[in-house]
Amino acid sequence: xxxxxxxxxxxxxxxxxxxxxxxxxAVMLIRMAMGLPAWDEGQVWAAGIVAGVAGYLIAxxxxxxxxRWFVGARDRFEPNMPSRSWTxxxxxxxxxxxxxxxxxxxxxxxxxxxxALQLIARADLSKIGFSLNPETYTALISDHGIVMLFIVAIxxxxxxxxxxxxxxxxxxxxAFPRLNALSFWLxxxxxxxxVTALGAGGFDTGWTIYPPLSVSYQPLxxxxxxxxxxxxxxxxxxSAVNILTTVIKLRAPGMGIFRMPIFVWTAVSTTIxxxxxxxxxxxxLLFVLLERTLNMPFFGTAGGGQxxxxxxxFWFYSHPATYIFALPGLGIISEIxxxxxxxxxxxxxxxxxxxxxxxxxxxxxxxxxxxxxxIPALLRIPFMITTMLVAVPTGVKVFAxxxxxxxxxxxxxxxxxxxxxxxxxxxxxxxTGVIQAVVPxxxxxxxxxxxxxxxxxxxxxxxxFPLMAGIYYWFPKMTGRRMSEGLGRAQWWLMTLGSALxxxxxFVLGLDGLRRRTADYSNMDFRPLxxxxxxxxxxxxxxxxxxxxxxxxxxxxxxPAWDNPWEGRTLEWMTSSPPPYDNFPATxxxxxxxxxxxxxxxxxxxxxxxxxxxxx
Amino acid sequence: MDAYVSRDKTERGASRMxxxxxxxxxxxxxxxxxxxxxxxxxxxxxxxxxxxxxxPKFAAINTGILLFGSLLVWAxxxxxxxxxxxxxxxxxxxxxVLGFVFLGITGWEWRHESFRAWTNAYGSIFFxxxxxxxxxxxxxxxxxxxxxxxxxxxxxxxxxxxxxxxGALYWHYVDFIWILVFTTLFFIR
Numbered sequence: 074x075x076x077x078x079x080x081x082x083x084x085x086x087x088x089x090x091x092x093x094x095x096x097x098x099a100v101m102l103i104r105m106a107m108g109l110p111a112w113d114e115g116q117v118w119a120a121g122i123v124a125g126v127a128g129y130l131i132a133x134x135x136x137x138x139x140x141r142w143f144v145g146a147r148d149r150f151e152p153n154m155p156s157r158s159w160t161x162x163x164x165x166x167x168x169x170x171x172x173x174x175x176x177x178x179x180x181x182x183x184x185x186x187x188x189a190l191q192l193i194a195r196a197d198l199s200k201i202g203f204s205l206n207p208e209t210y211t212a213l214i215s216d217h218g219i220v221m222l223f224i225v226a227i228x229x230x231x232x233x234x235x236x237x238x239x240x241x242x243x244x245x246x247x248a249f250p251r252l253n254a255l256s257f258w259l260x261x262x263x264x265x266x267x268v269t270a271l272g273a274g275g276f277d278t279g280w281t282i283y284p285p286l287s288v289s290y291q292p293l294x295x296x297x298x299x300x301x302x303x304x305x306x307x308x309x310x311x312s313a314v315n316i317l318t319t320v321i322k323l324r325a326p327g328m329g330i331f332r333m334p335i336f337v338w339t340a341v342s343t344t345i346x347x348x349x350x351x352x353x354x355x356x357x358l359l360f361v362l363l364e365r366t367l368n369m370p371f372f373g374t375a376g377g378g379q380x381x382x383x384x385x386x387f388w389f390y391s392h393p394a395t396y397i398f399a400l401p402g403l404g405i406i407s408e409i410x411x412x413x414x415x416x417x418x419x420x421x422x423x424x425x426x427x428x429x430x431x432x433x434x435x436x437x438x439x440x441x442x443x444x445x446x447x448i449p450a451l452l453r454i455p456f457m458i459t460t461m462l463v464a465v466p467t468g469v470k471v472f473a474x475x476x477x478x479x480x481x482x483x484x485x486x487x488x489x490x491x492x493x494x495x496x497x498x499x500x501x502x503x504x505t506g507v508i509q510a511v512v513p514x515x516x517x518x519x520x521x522x523x524x525x526x527x528x529x530x531x532x533x534x535x536x537x538f539p540l541m542a543g544i545y546y547w548f549p550k551m552t553g554r555r556m557s558e559g560l561g562r563a564q565w566w567l568m569t570l571g572s573a574l575x576x577x578x579x580f581v582l583g584l585d586g587l588r589r590r591t592a593d594y595s596n597m598d599f600r601p602l603x604x605x606x607x608x609x610x611x612x613x614x615x616x617x618x619x620x621x622x623x624x625x626x627x628x629x630x631x632x633p634a635w636d637n638p639w640e641g642r643t644l645e646w647m648t649s650s651p652p653p654y655d656n657f658p659a660t661x662x663x664x665x666x667x668x669x670x671x672x673x674x675x676x677x678x679x680x681x682x683x684x685x686x687x688x689x
Numbered sequence: 690m691d692a693y694v695s696r697d698k699t700e701r702g703a704s705r706m707x708x709x710x711x712x713x714x715x716x717x718x719x720x721x722x723x724x725x726x727x728x729x730x731x732x733x734x735x736x737x738x739x740x741x742x743x744x745p746k747f748a749a750i751n752t753g754i755l756l757f758g759s760l761l762v763w764a765x766x767x768x769x770x771x772x773x774x775x776x777x778x779x780x781x782x783x784x785x786v787l788g789f790v791f792l793g794i795t796g797w798e799w800r801h802e803s804f805r806a807w808t809n810a811y812g813s814i815f816f817x818x819x820x821x822x823x824x825x826x827x828x829x830x831x832x833x834x835x836x837x838x839x840x841x842x843x844x845x846x847x848x849x850x851x852x853x854x855x856g857a858l859y860w861h862y863v864d865f866i867w868i869l870v871f872t873t874l875f876f877i878r
Contacts (some may be wrong), residue, residue: 143835145842248703310714320709348710356725360817369806369813371725377738377810381729386721688701 085133085258092128097121114293115366126262133165135255137548164260168654172257173236174551177422177544179257181621182227183220183264188614190271191217195607197592200600210592212275212294216267219280219298222398223305225266226536227347230401231256231312233543234340236551238316240645240652243325243333243661245679248318252311259308270294277591281391282568284372284383299362304401306355309397313406316340325644325678327663331422334667336642338425339404342432345399346393350436354390356385384443392439396431399499404428405471405543406492411668412546412641413489414481418668419473424469427473430466438463444512445519453512460510469613471496486639487561491542494569499534501576502527520590523583527616530576541568541620548624549638553650554631560623563613568615575609578602631659643667647680708855712862715825719866722818726873729810737811737878740804745875747798751791754870755826758787759864762833766857772847774840781837781853785861788830795823815874822863822870827861832856 076082100120101111130136141148194213197205203211214235235257239247247253270276274292283303287295320341324333360371361383370376372383410419418424440448441458474496483489505527509515518524541564548556582602587594594603637646648657661680669675730736737743766779799816806816836856840844845853 097788143831145839145840235823249707314707314711314714316702321710348714349717352714353721356718356721360725360813363806363813364819367807369817370810371813376808376813377733378813379729379732382725385728386724394869420769450698456788545710584707 076276079164080160081133082466083163083270084465085129088132089125089129091127091132093121095128096124099124102339107346111157111565115296118293119296119300119362119366122297126259126300129262130255130258133258135165135251135258136481140250140682147365150672153530153538156622165254166258167246167254168255169235169239169247170251170308170551170652172253173232176228176260177237178232178527179260179264180225180232183224184229184270185614185617185621186268187217187225188610188617189219190214190220192607192614194452198594199604199607201604206576207592208275211590212421213278214590215276215279216271216298217280219302220264220267221532222268222280222298222309222394223302226398226532227305228260229540230307230398230536231260231387233314233405233540233547234343234401235312237547237645238319238337238340239452240648241337242323242328242658243644243657243659243663243680244319245655248322249315250602256315257310258303259311263301263304263308266297266304270297270301271618273297281387282358282361283387284361284364284380285374287361288372291365294450294460296365299365302399303355303358303362306351306358307475308352309347310355311635313344313351316344317348319684320492323353325661327678331425332665332667333423333425334665335421335428336404337435339400339428340405342428342640343400346432346435347397350390350393352390352393353386357386357390357536381443381656383447384446385439388439388442392442393432393435395531396435396580398532400428400431401501402495402543403431403467403537404538406474407470408497408643409488409492409546410477411670412639413484413486413492414478415484416481417666417670417672419476419479420469421666421668422470424473425568427466427469427525429511430469430627431463433464434459434466444515453613458511459510460600461507464488464503464507471500480630486545486608487556487558487565488542488546488639490562490599491538491563494565494572495534495538495542497534498530498538498576502529502531502534505580506531520588521583522579522587525589526576526579526583529579533572538568542564544624546618546639548627549634550645550650550652552635554627554629554630554635555638556623556627556631560619560626564616564619564623564663567612569617571609571612571616574612575606578605578609582606592652613621642670642677644680645676647678690701695717704855705858708858712858715862715866722814722872723819723869724770724878726769726814729814729852733810735778739808740808741811743875743878744758747794747873748875751794753792754787754791755864755867760786761787761856761862765836766850766853769840769845769850769853770847774843774845776777777845777853778832778840780836781833781840785830785833785837786857788826788833789825792830795819795826818870818874822866826862831858832859 087683097117097120099116104113104116105565113489161171162178165170165228166175179344187353194210194217197210198201202631213609235247235253238247271294273294275280276287276291276295278287278295282295302474319335320333358553360369364371364373370378372378372380375382407424408417436458438479440452440462441460444456505523509518509523545556545561548554579602582599585599587599587603603607639646643653643662644657644661647661655682659680661678663678665675665677667677668676763779763786765777765784767778769777799819804812805817806812833856836853839852
């Protein structure tokens with residue numbers, strides 16, 4: 074029994090329950106003291122959930138150290154070696170490798186859930202003998218979108234960045250290991266809130282949560298999603314602080330910024346975006362919550378509010394956010410291609426700086442989401458031009474990848490297969506992005522399946538396929554075993570064909586005028602293509618099943634990977650698999666370039682040298 | 690926390706950089722609030738709406754209180770280098786008390802405002818902006834209290850006092866934001 078309570082998650086759930094009761098009770102008491110009826114669904118639940126999350130974090134023990142710091146207590150000495158049992162992932166750990174796997178596992182658990190939500194909606198839309206009511210349909214697709222973005226895309230890459238940024242930099246851990254744990258543990262809470270929202274009436278605003286629909290006519294589920302998204306945003310800000318500080322301060326000796334691997338460059342660009350712009354979306358979501366619970370009219374015109382204000386604040390974050398989802402993926406592609414082509418990365422500096430260029434450019438284009446929303450006509454042209462300009466640094470990357478692969482002896486391992494699919498699909502997404510940036514085209518395709526097809530191809534090419542490539546590439550490092558190549562290929566076939574089947578018909582549907590987020594259509598000519606997209610989604614789901622089987626199987630039975638199965642040059646391959654608690658036997662000293670493949674006389678770094686300054 | 694973080698895993702210079710990075714994010718937090726304020730302002734006539742009467746008296750007193758607090762914290766970060774720990778402790782403790790006094794005055798002022806958060810959009814952004822700032826003052830006052838306690842318990846010396854430097858950075862930031870809030874609400878309007 075004692076062992077059961079030593080699992081952090083168990084204590085967290087108990088603490089969360091206690092906190093919810095306390096918070097809800099406190100609000101009811103305050104309301105009674107003010108002479109109001111004790112029960113108000115919105116207020117009581119909102120306070121209960123916020124207090125519940127606080128209770129969950131406290132019970133997990135995340136604040137123990139800071140509480141002791143506050144009163145100046147002596148640091149407690151605790152055993153150095155984390156447990157090897159899998160239950161360590163259910164408790165708070167400050168080791169960046171454990172946290173990285175916790176993030177990845179959370180994202181991979183919510184990924185099939187979010188796909189399944191959409192598959193139910195697709196089945197309905199295919200008219201194969203069952204039908205949902207429109208509220209359920211829109212609730213499903215809305216939840217699909219928001220869970221995918223906040224609980225799958227951001228945490229999955231946060232996981233890879235957590236695990237590999239310190240390793241690629243030759244650091245022992247992140248700069249703030251305890252803050253790191255706090256940022257992770259917010260994510261499962263946010264995910265559970267967002268999924269349970271479906272049981273609390275759901276919400277049918279779409280993932281963008283636009284007012285005035287979101288501030289009125291929406292059941293309690295809306296509040297759950299708002300609080301969940303706020304928590305996820307908080308987590309991503311904290312983790313951005315951590316990753317940026319790590320990159321600035323904890324690079325190994327000799328690692329100037331132009332010797333950092335590209336994945337680190339993209340991590341920096343991503344985290345700068347999420348560090349700054351998440352504040353805007355969090356505030357917009359908070360405004361919606363305040364308007365819903367306390368009737369504060371930020372957006373309601375009756376009280377002098379402005380509905381369009383929300384869209385500005387939302388897209389001010391959410392456009393850069395599309396690069397937050399994609400940039401680490403582009404980094405993974407840049408890592409993998411040189412390793413499998415056995416050639417130096419073409420144009421290292423251009424690729425590195427193009428990440429920063431995408432980040433800067435990405436902040437200046439948000440208006441293109443609002444061409445149809447009635448923004449001043451004067452703003453449309455500048456936003457159109459900036460949107461097209463973002464394609465330039467992105468094009469630099471694509472060119473560099475192709476030039477790297479050009480003439481190389483490609484080793485067709487499963488990581489490379491996923492990367493090649495990613496490039497093609499990302500290219501489709503990127504080029505259609507330029508097309509729809511043109512204002513007249515945009516007004517025509519706005520809110521149709523064309524847009525859905527565009528951002529799914531960007532996210533498949535920038536997020537999903539690079540994530541799969543990253544998992545296949547780094548799984549040997551994380552577990553010490555290789556994944557099955559045959560299953561990897563099977564998954565690659567399923568997912569590549571599935572993506573083509575899912576995305577391409579949607580472009581046609583959009584141009585033919587089928588609008589997104591509609592639960593029904595009367596023109597039966599649409600039906601074959603709608604069924605094709607549903608089938609594509611199903612193939613992707615099957616691909617995920619293969620992935621999970623491959624992970625679970627290879628973790629125990631995979632062939633031993635040794636230290637460097639792909640013959641990579643970057644630092645993570647210079648330590649054992651999985652790396653020891655302090656990552657490297659000795660502090661690495663970087664002496665060369667990261668991607669000089671084929672030039673054996675120029676090693677990247679030396680990890681064997683015993684370092685004189687031990688207290689680095 | 691159950692896991693152990695070995696001493697040499699954390700880097701001293703990192704905490705200062707971490708605070709600077711964090712404050713960059715905080716600038717955008719208040720940026721989003723100011724954006725909202727000015728967006729509502731240019732789209733609403735008249736602004737502030739009728740029925741909003743603002744008295745800058747208490748806010749002016751509050752400005753003085755915060756500036757004095759900032760001065761004390763600056764003094765503390767200078768004195769600590771000379772090892773005058775008793776003075777450091779007194780300065781930090783007073784700064785913390787001043788923070789709580791600021792919160793008391795703010796609360797009193799809120800009670801006597803001629804409008805409420807749900808009256809109109811002006812009220813919503815007014816209370817959200819001052820509320821977020823007050824939340825930051827609360828955090829800062831608690832931080833100063835912690836630093837005072839830790840100084841008293843001998844955690845800082847003339848050579849190792851990263852905590853005080855980093856805390857001072859935060860406190861100055863909160864003051865700086867208050868100047869912007871004060872000018873915006875009472876003078877630019």
